[in-house]
Amino acid sequence: MHLSIIDWLIMLVYFIFVLGIGFALKRYMRTSTDFFLAGRSIPAWVCGLAFISANLGAQEVIGMGASGAKYGIITSHFYWIGAIPAMLFVGLFMMPFYYGSKARSVPEYLRMRYDEKTRAVNAFSFAIMTVFSSGISMYAMALLIQTLGLLHGIVPDAWVFHVSIALSAIIVLGYIFLGGLTSAIYNEVLQFFLIVAGFLPLVWIGLRNVGGWQGIQQKLPATMTHSWRGMTHANTNSLGVEVVGLVMGLGFVLSFGYWCTDFLVIQRAMAAESEESARKVPIIASIPKMFFPFLVILPGLIAVSVTSKMSTPTPAPTAMTQHAPVALDEAHPHGIIPVKTDPISGRAVMDAGGNPVYNYDLAIPVMLLHFFPFGILGLGLTALLASFMSGMAGNVTAFNTVWTYDIYQAYINKNATDEHYLWMGRVATVGGILLSIAAAYAATSFNNIMDALQLIFSMVNAPLFATFLLGMFWKRTTGTGAFVGLLSGTAAALTHHGLTIPSGATPGIHGGWIHAIHTYPSDMAQNFWTAIFAFTVNLLVTAIVSLMTKPKPEEELVGLVYSLTPKPVEAHLAWHKRPLTLAVGVIVVLLALNFIFA
Numbered sequence: 037m038h039l040s041i042i043d044w045l046i047m048l049v050y051f052i053f054v055l056g057i058g059f060a061l062k063r064y065m066r067t068s069t070d071f072f073l074a075g076r077s078i079p080a081w082v083c084g085l086a087f088i089s090a091n092l093g094a095q096e097v098i099g100m101g102a103s104g105a106k107y108g109i110i111t112s113h114f115y116w117i118g119a120i121p122a123m124l125f126v127g128l129f130m131m132p133f134y135y136g137s138k139a140r141s142v143p144e145y146l147r148m149r150y151d152e153k154t155r156a157v158n159a160f161s162f163a164i165m166t167v168f169s170s171g172i173s174m175y176a177m178a179l180l181i182q183t184l185g186l187l188h189g190i191v192p193d194a195w196v197f198h199v200s201i202a203l204s205a206i207i208v209l210g211y212i213f214l215g216g217l218t219s220a221i222y223n224e225v226l227q228f229f230l231i232v233a234g235f236l237p238l239v240w241i242g243l244r245n246v247g248g249w250q251g252i253q254q255k256l257p258a259t260m261t262h263s264w265r266g267m268t269h270a271n272t273n274s275l276g277v278e279v280v281g282l283v284m285g286l287g288f289v290l291s292f293g294y295w296c297t298d299f300l301v302i303q304r305a306m307a308a309e310s311e312e313s314a315r316k317v318p319i320i321a322s323i324p325k326m327f328f329p330f331l332v333i334l335p336g337l338i339a340v341s342v343t344s345k346m347s348t349p350t351p352a353p354t355a356m357t358q359h360a361p362v363a364l365d366e367a368h369p370h371g372i373i374p375v376k377t378d379p380i381s382g383r384a385v386m387d388a389g390g391n392p393v394y395n396y397d398l399a400i401p402v403m404l405l406h407f408f409p410f411g412i413l414g415l416g417l418t419a420l421l422a423s424f425m426s427g428m429a430g431n432v433t434a435f436n437t438v439w440t441y442d443i444y445q446a447y448i449n450k451n452a453t454d455e456h457y458l459w460m461g462r463v464a465t466v467g468g469i470l471l472s473i474a475a476a477y478a479a480t481s482f483n484n485i486m487d488a489l490q491l492i493f494s495m496v497n498a499p500l501f502a503t504f505l506l507g508m509f510w511k512r513t514t515g516t517g518a519f520v521g522l523l524s525g526t527a528a529a530l531t532h533h534g535l536t537i538p539s540g541a542t543p544g545i546h547g548g549w550i551h552a553i554h555t556y557p558s559d560m561a562q563n564f565w566t567a568i569f570a571f572t573v574n575l576l577v578t579a580i581v582s583l584m585t586k587p588k589p590e591e592e593l594v595g596l597v598y599s600l601t602p603k604p605v606e607a608h609l610a611w612h613k614r615p616l617t618l619a620v621g622v623i624v625v626l627l628a629l630n631f632i633f634a
Contacts, residue, residue: 039186039410039414040410040413040414042410042411042414043414043417044414047417047418047421050418050422053226054207054223055207055211057211057215057222057223057226058211058212058214058215061214061215061222064215064218065218065458067454067458068440068454068457068458069140070218071217071461072140072436072437072440072441072461078218078221078307078308079308079309079313080308080317080320082221082222083304083305084316084317084318084321085225085228085324086221086222086225086304086307087301087304087305087317087318087321088324088328089225089227090301090304090427090429090430091301091430092224092227092328092427096328096423096427097231097332097400098176098180098397098399098401098420098423100328100333101332101333101335101397101400102396102397102398102399103333103336104332104334104335104336104337105336105371105373105396105399106336107260107274107558108261108337109260109261109263109329109333109633110259111275111333111336112263112329112333112633113263113286113287114286115326115329116263116329116626116629116630117282117283117286117291118286118287119291119295119325120325120326120626121287121291121626122292122295122296123295123318123322123325124318124319124619125296126295126296126305126318127315127316127319127322127619128315128319128615130296130504130508131311131314131315132315132601133596133598133601134305134306135305135311135315136311137596141299141303141437141442142299142302142438143156143158143159143162143299143441143442144441145596146507147446149507149508149593149596149597150513150514150518150519151515151516153519154503154515154519154522155442155446156442156443157522158442158500158503159438159442159443159446162298162438162496163443164496165492165497166431166434166468167468167472167475168478168479168492169300169427169431169492170427170435170469170472170475171472171473171474171475171476171477171478171479172427172475172476173427173428173431174428174473174475174476175475175477175480176397176424176479177204177421177425177428178197178200178201178204179197179398180417180424181200182197182200184401184405184417201476202473204424205470205473208425208432208469209432209465211223211429212429212432212433212436213462213465213466216461217307217433218307220433221304221307223425224304224426224429226422227423227426230419230422231331231419231422231423232331233419234418234420234422235335235416236331237416238403238407238416239334239335241408242334242339242342243334243338245342245407246338246341246342252337252338255341256369259272261337262634263633263634264630264634265634267279270556270557270561271557275558276557276558276560276561277557277558277560277561277564281561281568285563285564285565285567285568289501289568289570290493290494290564290567292505293497296501297500297501297504299434299438300430300434301430303433303434305317305318312604315604316615316618319622320618326622326625335400335403336396336399338403339371339372339399339402340370342372342406372402372403372406373396374394375392376394377395378480387540400420401420404416404417404420431468432472436461436464436468437461439464439468440461440464444457444460445457478545491562491563491566493567494563494567495529495533495566495570498529498570498571499521499522499524499525499528499529499573499574500525500574501571502521502572502574502575503518503521503522503525503574503578505575506521506578506582507596508597508598509597509599510579510582511587511590511597511599512582512583513578514585514586514588515588516581516582516585517577517582517583517585518578518582520577521573521575521577521579522578524573524574525574525577526574528569528573528574529566529567532566533547533562533566534549534551535554536553536554536555536565537552537554537556538555538558538561539555539557541559546559547562
């Protein structure tokens with residue numbers, strides 16, 4: 037494709053602005069606290085936008101758009117079941133522990149609550165997870181540039197994917213290396229507004245072209261336009277998950293495991309100027325988060341509706357008549373979704389049955405090309421690029437903090453100067469970018485990056501959530517119990533993944549690498565149940581081992597366990613400014629949204 041001068045100028049101004057923020061903030065990076073925690077001086081509303089923007093990377097924009105095209109409006113459960121309740125829980129109950137303990141990272145909190153070995157397991161596993169997440173954002177950005185032909189005629193076609201990865205790495209490295217977390221946070225706020233400005237016109241134009249929501253309902257199977265229909269059985273809905281797997285796997289284990297323990301988002305709240313502000317950060321973030329399905333999932337539904345026609349209404353399938361998920365069978369409309377091609381060889385990708393694999397990750401990019409004219413196209417592309425930058429930067433800043441504080445300072449060089457740790461943080465930034473590049477190439481084997489991310493979360497966050505849950509609310513939990521439980525939960529996740537496989541997949545990175553004894557209807561169903569197994573095993577093993585070992589004295593647990601921690605004082609706040617009041621308001625709107633789209 038060929039962009040106009042206006043399109044190029046919009047993207048150029050954005051990149052200059054992003055790097056300019058890094059240069060402007062470099063002179064304020066005097067200590068390691070400034071670099072890693074933004075000096076704990078950022079206002080709550082800024083941290084709130086950064087809180088969701090750090091999560092608004094490729095996995096949100098591209099991944100949710102892909103899932104919307106692949107699974108339908110049922111993908112909204114990732115927000116209304118799989119995000120908002122956990123975000124409210126973090127603000128009301130968990131931020132007092134994180135902020136009040138003065139821990140510099142989530143692994144450091146684990147050291148204070150449990151012991152050094154538990155911290156080590158989390159630090160290393162989290163560092164690996166952030167690298168993979170950053171790599172997925174990098175892969176998505178390179179895929180976009182290659183697919184849209186932005187560098188066609190400038191770089192040989194065979195090198196576009198590789199050059200794109202290198203360019204994205206250099207830009208993110210630039211502003212994180214210079215301005216640390218502060219630079220990342222203010223860029224994330226900028227990126228939030230860019231994404232909204234770029235995607236609202238896309239949704240509006242797309243809906244007009246397909247006849248609005250009613251037009252989508254007429255063209256797609258019923259299970260793709262109702263969020264709760266067919267959830268009684270895994271084979272009667274497009275996601276391939278029954279209600280127990282959805283509520284327990286996504287709504288509880290994966291959701292709470294991510295939002296309550298992932299330092300990537302917690303780090304933004306910990307940068308707030310006070311504990312009161314830190315508690316409000318996730319709650320403030322949950323308000324726009326509720327409405328993001330209309331911004332990122334709806335374009336996916338529009339993409340498969342554009343050229344799709346259903347001559348007769350399709351009734352909701354039943355378990356007796358349907359033997360495969362609706363979204364994965366031949367009746368599923370593909371609209372303008374292209375067939376997936378290998379980014380390196382350029383050949384079409386086929387599944388185990390020899391059928392073409394559709395690249396749902398391109399749902400939003402092809403929507404931009406299909407509907408946006410020159411000028412507005414530049415804004416839309418900049419919004420996409422902003423989401424990738426946000427995802428990469430968020431993971432890299434979390435990686436350099438955990439590496440420096442929880443690995444390097446804890447085990448390699450314990451007594452260095454603060455200036456040395458600031459230097460090490462910048463070195464870790466370079467290392468994180470290089471590792472992310474390697475992860476970007478590994479991500480090419482998935483046709484939906486949301487499937488890849490949920491797999492990572494089920495391996496790391498799901499067992500970790502059990503460790504946090506017991507540690508924060510049961511003072512009898514011991515360090516040995518947490519350590520053994522965490523290892524057992526992770527081993528259970530790996531074992532379950534090795535013994536199961538999604539329908540139509542080949543043994544390997546999708547599962548079944550030990551021996552496939554069970555087939556799930558979809559990758560997502562496998563991920564949800566992997567998370568449930570990991571959490572359950574960790575919970576049981578931790579509880580049993582804790583009862584057999586000696587706990588810490590209660591005086592050492594003050595501020596770290598709920599029953600031994602002074603409750604936040606809110607008497608000085610007006611009723612409408614209290615975190616609990618805000619949370620109740622969010623829940624009312626959340627229930628209404630679930631009812632409307634049921």
